[in-house]
Amino acid sequence: MKSFLLNIFLFVLAFSTNMDALYSQDSKIANTNLNELSELFLKSIKDGKPTDEIQSKLSALTLNDLEKDLTTDTKKLAFWINIYNAYIQVILSEHPEKYEDRRTFFKAEQIPIAGRFISFAKIEHGIIRKSQWELGLGKIRKWFPNKFERKLRVEKRNYRIHFALNCGAKDCPPVAIYDANRLNEQLNIGTEKYLETTSEFNKENNEVSITSLFSWFRGDFGSKNDIKNILKTHGVIPTTSVDISYKNYDWTLDLHNWIKL
Numbered sequence: 349m350k351s352f353l354l355n356i357f358l359f360v361l362a363f364s365t366n367m368d369a370l371y372s373q374d375s376k377i378a379n380t381n382l383n384e385l386s387e388l389f390l391k392s393i394k395d396g397k398p399t400d401e402i403q404s405k406l407s408a409l410t411l412n413d414l415e416k417d418l419t420t421d422t423k424k425l426a427f428w429i430n431i432y433n434a435y436i437q438v439i440l441s442e443h444p445e446k447y448e449d450r451r452t453f454f455k456a457e458q459i460p461i462a463g464r465f466i467s468f469a470k471i472e473h474g475i476i477r478k479s480q481w482e483l484g485l486g487k488i489r490k491w492f493p494n495k496f497e498r499k500l501r502v503e504k505r506n507y508r509i510h511f512a513l514n515c516g517a518k519d520c521p522p523v524a525i526y527d528a529n530r531l532n533e534q535l536n537i538g539t540e541k542y543l544e545t546t547s548e549f550n551k552e553n554n555e556v557s558i559t560s561l562f563s564w565f566r567g568d569f570g571s572k573n574d575i576k577n578i579l580k581t582h583g584v585i586p587t588t589s590v591d592i593s594y595k596n597y598d599w600t601l602d603l604h605n606w607i608k609l
Contacts, residue, residue: 432476474497476501507570543578547584557594558593
């Protein structure tokens with residue numbers, strides 16, 4: 349009988365401890381601002397912890413919640429880059445077969461946030477790139493973006509986001525956890541590291557071979573001279589008097605590629 353009662357006591361104690369931990373986690377999520385929540389989302393994925401409660405919190409938000417908390421371009425960029433990168437990891441880890449049709453995958457409304465489902469394309473081209481037509485090379489705006497996009501999009505485009513968004517492919521930038529308080533510093537470091545890794549300067553031919561991102565989103569970077577200035581600023585080329593060629597992009601699925609910035 350004593351052994352039986354002891355086992356019941358230990359079971360109740362363990363259950364109580366687990367529930368306390370669960371409520372503590374729920375409370376932490378409930379009291380977290382949106383930038384911190386997006387960081388926690390990615391950190392939980394990286395640490396192999398469940399993210400169901402975080403996803404539920406994001407889904408239960410309202411448009412007003414997002415507007416109220418994400419009041420600057422810095423906060424918007426840090427939040428949406430983290431959300432984009434987090435859901436790439438979550439969805440493609442569970443359904444890697446979706447990547448076989450990438451065009452459909454990025455356009456599919458499959459990310460639950462603020463009472464609706466949105467697409468990766470909506471986050472990237474609508475919110476982060478300020479309503480750019482995704483096939484417009486960064487030179488053509490969307491004509492009629494919806495209310496959700498208009499309310500949440502950034503005020504000014506920032507080319508460095510292309511070296512922060514991870515689309516799940518081998519040639520994508522690695523995943524960092526972006527902190528709104530350090531965003532500018534992190535984007536600078538991430539840009540430099542990515543360009544250093546993906547660029548090749550041939551001194552004999554005076555030619556630099558660079559990522560196709562510069563070609564696909566050329567309007568985000570400016571003119572070809574602006575691209576050369578970016579490369580020179582980050583130490584890729586010694587002078588702007590060089591020729592440019594673009595590399596083929598490796599779309600092989602490659603998840604859980606993390607970096608600390």
